[in-house]
Amino acid sequence: MVNQYETVFITNPVLSEAQVKETVEKFKQIITDNDGEVIHEENWGLRKLAYPIQKKSTGFYNLLQFKIEGESLSKIEIQFKRDERIMRFLVTRMDKYAIQYSEKKRSMKQAKKEEK
Numbered sequence: 855m856v857n858q859y860e861t862v863f864i865t866n867p868v869l870s871e872a873q874v875k876e877t878v879e880k881f882k883q884i885i886t887d888n889d890g891e892v893i894h895e896e897n898w899g900l901r902k903l904a905y906p907i908q909k910k911s912t913g914f915y916n917l918l919q920f921k922i923e924g925e926s927l928s929k930i931e932i933q934f935k936r937d938e939r940i941m942r943f944l945v946t947r948m949d950k951y952a953i954q955y956s957e958k959k960r961s962m963k964q965a966k967k968e969e970k
Contacts, residue, residue: 858893858921858953863934863943864913867900874914877939881918884933890922894960907941919948919956 863881865874874897882892898915907913922930927945934943948956 858948860919861945864941867912885920888926892920894919
């Protein structure tokens, strides 16, 4: 069964902008290779962490929303664990209310951009 998921992952702050983009593209490719579909992506930029991870106090935050089969999700999580550029990640399944909220939020953001 195809479900919609959302993942936020934190990449190492010593990476260059190009390396961060390359990491995001890698995971988007992994999703599409496993018959998934990337719905939305956001780069939240460099942010301060709540507590140090690997002696680092900042990290690049990225969000991906995607649809994929439940069995294929474990392959993606394994890749997150293996990639040394990823400091932390969290994958959550979105229910219908989370999907509606996310779509509403995106459309409001798009409307604000069009006003300017």
